[in-house]
Amino acid sequence: MDNTTSENEIIIETIDLKKAYGAGDALVMAVNGISIKIKKGEFVAIMGPSGSGKSTLMNILACLDQPTEGRYILDGEDVSEYSRPELAMIRSQKLGFVFQSFNLLPRVSALENVMLPMIYRRENRISLAERKHIAENALENVGLAERMHHMPNELSGGQQQRVAIARALVNDPVLVLADEPTGNLDSKSSEEIMELLHSLHDRGRTIVMVTHEPDVAHHTERIITVRDGKLFDDHPNGKRVTWQNATGIDFSPVQEAVQP
Ligand code: ADP
Ligand code: MG
Numbered sequence: 001m002d003n004t005t006s007e008n009e010i011i012i013e014t015i016d017l018k019k020a021y022g023a024g025d026a027l028v029m030a031v032n033g034i035s036i037k038i039k040k041g042e043f044v045a046i047m048g049p050s051g052s053g054k055s056t057l058m059n060i061l062a063c064l065d066q067p068t069e070g071r072y073i074l075d076g077e078d079v080s081e082y083s084r085p086e087l088a089m090i091r092s093q094k095l096g097f098v099f100q101s102f103n104l105l106p107r108v109s110a111l112e113n114v115m116l117p118m119i120y121r122r123e124n125r126i127s128l129a130e131r132k133h134i135a136e137n138a139l140e141n142v143g144l145a146e147r148m149h150h151m152p153n154e155l156s157g158g159q160q161q162r163v164a165i166a167r168a169l170v171n172d173p174v175l176v177l178a179d180e181p182t183g184n185l186d187s188k189s190s191e192e193i194m195e196l197l198h199s200l201h202d203r204g205r206t207i208v209m210v211t212h213e214p215d216v217a218h219h220t221e222r223i224i225t226v227r228d229g230k231l232f233d234d235h236p237n238g239k240r241v242t243w244q245n246a247t248g249i250d251f252s253p254v255q256e257a258v259q260p
Contacts, residue, residue, distance in 0.1 A: 010073075012038040012061060013036070019065070030229055031053045031229045033070070041205075043222070044221070045220040046209070046210045046224050046225075047226075052226045052229065053226050063090050066080075075174050092117065096117075096168030097178070098161070102184075105152075109149050110155065111136065111139065111148040114138050115134075121171055134170055135148075135166070144166070157189055162196065165193070177208050178207065178208070221236060
C-alpha cells in the first residue's frame with residue numbers, strides 16, 4: 001500500500017501550473033500559473049466566471065489531462081509528466097468523481113453502477129461477492145438501500161446523483177472531485193446532495209468542487225476563485241484573506257475567537 005496520508009498532509013499541490021491550448025495568434029492560456037495547496041480533509045469550492053479555466057484546472061486535478069507547464073503533486077506523488085495510462089491508473093487508485101450529469105451507465109442497475117470502479121482496480125482485486133457487499137453498503141450509506149436494483153431512469157435526479165456519489169467512494173479515494181454536482185438538480189435535491197457531501201467531509205473526506213452557485217459554495221470551508229486562468233481569490237471559512245497571503249503555505253483554521 002502506498003496510501004501514507006496522515007492528518008495535515010497536503011493532498012493537492014500545484015506549482016505554477018499552466019495549460020495552453022492552440023498556438024501562435026490562437027494561443028489560449030486556459031490555466032496560467034496557478035499555485036495552490038489543499039490539505040487532507042478540506043472541503044473546497046472552485047468558482048469563477050465562464051471561461052476562467054475552472055474545468056481545465058479540474059481536469060488536470062482529476063488526472064484527465066496533463067499540464068503544459070508547472071507541477072502537480074497528488075498525495076505526495078508528482079504526476080505532472082505521467083502518460084495517459086499512468087494517469088488512468090492513478091485515477092482508479094486515488095480519485096472519485098461526481099459529474100454534473102451523473103454519468104451513470106443507463107442499462108445497468110444502481111448496484112452494478114456502484115460496483116463498476118472496483119472492476120478496474122488493479123491492486124487488491126476482490127471477489128464478486130465482496131464487490132457486491134461493498135457496493136450495497138455504499139448505497140445504504142447514501143440512503144438508497146431500497147432502490148439498489150433500480151435502473152438509473154427509474155430514479156430521480158437527486159437519487160441518481162447519490163448513486164454517483166456512492167460510486168465515487170467505493171474505491172476509498174484520497175480525494176473526491178465534483179464538477180457542478182448540483183448543476184442539474186432542483187433546489188431541494190441540491191440541498192440533499194450538499195448535506196451528503198457535508199457528511200462525507202465530516203467523516204474526513206477531502207472534497208474539491210467546482211460550482212458557480214454562491215449558495216452551494218457557501219457550504220464549503222474554503223473558496224478559491226479563478227479568473228483568466230489565474231488565482232484571483234482564496235479565502236477560508238468566510239474569513240476573507242487576500243490571495244497574496246493565501247498563496248502561502250498554511251491553511252490551518254483561522255485562530256481568531258468566534259463571537260458568541
Ligand atoms: P470554465 O470551466 O471556467 O468555463 P474552461 O476551462 O472550460 O473554463 O476554459 C478556459 C479557456 O480555455 C476558455 O477560453 C476556453 O475557450 C479555452 N479552452 C478550453 N478547452 C479548450 C480546448 N480543448 N481547446 C481550445 N481552447 C479551450
Ligand atoms: Mg467549465
